[in-house]
Amino acid sequence: MTDGIPYRVRMTGISKRYNPIQTLDTVSLTLKPGEVLGLVGDNGAGKSTLSKVLSGAVIPDSGTIEIDGKAVSFASPADARAAHVEMVYQDLSLCDTVDVAGNLFLGREPRRRILGVPFLDNRKMHGLTRDMLDRLGIVIADTRLKVENLSGGQRQSIAIGRAASFEPKVLIMDEPTAALAVAEVEAVLELIRTVSARGVSVILITHRLQDLFLVCDRIQVMYEGRNVAERLIGETSIEEVVNLIVGRKFSARSARHGNETGVSA
Ligand SMILES: Nc1ncnc2c1ncn2[C@@H]1O[C@H](COP(=O)(O)OP(=O)(O)O)[C@@H](O)[C@H]1O
Numbered sequence: 001m002t003d004g005i006p007y008r009v010r011m012t013g014i015s016k017r018y019n020p021i022q023t024l025d026t027v028s029l030t031l032k033p034g035e036v037l038g039l040v041g042d043n044g045a046g047k048s049t050l051s052k053v054l055s056g057a058v059i060p061d062s063g064t065i066e067i068d069g070k071a072v073s074f075a076s077p078a079d080a081r082a083a084h085v086e087m088v089y090q091d092l093s094l095c096d097t098v099d100v101a102g103n104l105f106l107g108r109e110p111r112r113r114i115l116g117v118p119f120l121d122n123r124k125m126h127g128l129t130r131d132m133l134d135r136l137g138i139v140i141a142d143t144r145l146k147v148e149n150l151s152g153g154q155r156q157s158i159a160i161g162r163a164a165s166f167e168p169k170v171l172i173m174d175e176p177t178a179a180l181a182v183a184e185v186e187a188v189l190e191l192i193r194t195v196s197a198r199g200v201s202v203i204l205i206t207h208r209l210q211d212l213f214l215v216c217d218r219i220q221v222m223y224e225g226r227n228v229a230e231r232l233i234g235e236t237s238i239e240e241v242v243n244l245i246v247g248r249k250f251s252a253r254s255a256r257h258g259n260e261t262g263v264s265a
């Protein structure tokens with residue numbers, strides 16, 4: 001509980017082993033409603049695996065997940081979606097040859113019946129798409145543009161917009177800005193601000209540490225499958241975050257004799 005309100009997400013004791021690596025070792029994570037949490041750590045720290053556990057794509061060996069105070073158990077991404085947890089799978093989840101509206105409504109296109117036969121309601125779909133893009137502040141001139149003709153930033157916005165359109169309580173973004181031009185990053189960060197202001201809790205995984213300070217309320221640092229630190233964003237600095245990400249390596253190196261951390265330097 002936090003201030004009498006249950007956490008939006010509470011993961012406790014999450015472990016996952018991919019032999020021979022203990023990818024996640026009794027990891028915990030909490031998230032409040034509307035909070036933006038930056039999840040950081042070196043490559044291989046377990047960030048993607050932890051987020052896939054929350055999005056139902058990976059089943060942990062042990063541990064518990066609560067959403068709004070209720071225990072849940074996800075066997076698939078569909079289970080997580082039913083609990084209003086959405087993960088943005090970068091632009092890989094988009095269909096290049098389908099237009100913007102078609103991508104946003106993929107698999108749930110509005111239909112209308114003519115003489116009892118269902119037809120795609122194109123006009124409605126494009127109208128709803130325009131509303132959705134405007135609401136999220138996504139700038140795309142024409143909803144009939146094929147996704148293959150969009151910029152990397154626009155594609156990422158569509159992927160986020162699609163996830164946001166499922167009315168999530170929790171939105172997980174794994175490196176959403178990794179492939180973007182500098183100018184496009186700001187649009188994605190603004191999108192994160194927009195959805196979190198509407199009460200959606202966001203987990204942002206990024207290597208762009210400066211971005212954490214623009215949108216996150218808090219950061220959680222992982223190292224080799226474990227929690228190592230948590231900081232409110234106002235109480236830390238880029239320097240400290242860098243040190244937390246790599247720090248144990250340094251301390252392991254300098255304390256090689258009698259090294260009890262188990263970290264190989
Ligand atoms: N499906 C898998 N099979 C085997 N090993 C995996 C699998 N998924 C992740 N791992 C391993 O788990 C560790 C953590 O990976 P990952 O969660 O992707 O880390 P991060 O996202 O922090 O870079 C890595 O050593 C990775 O090789």
Ligand SMILES: [Mg+2]
Pocket residue numbers: 047048049174
């Ligand atoms: Mg990863």
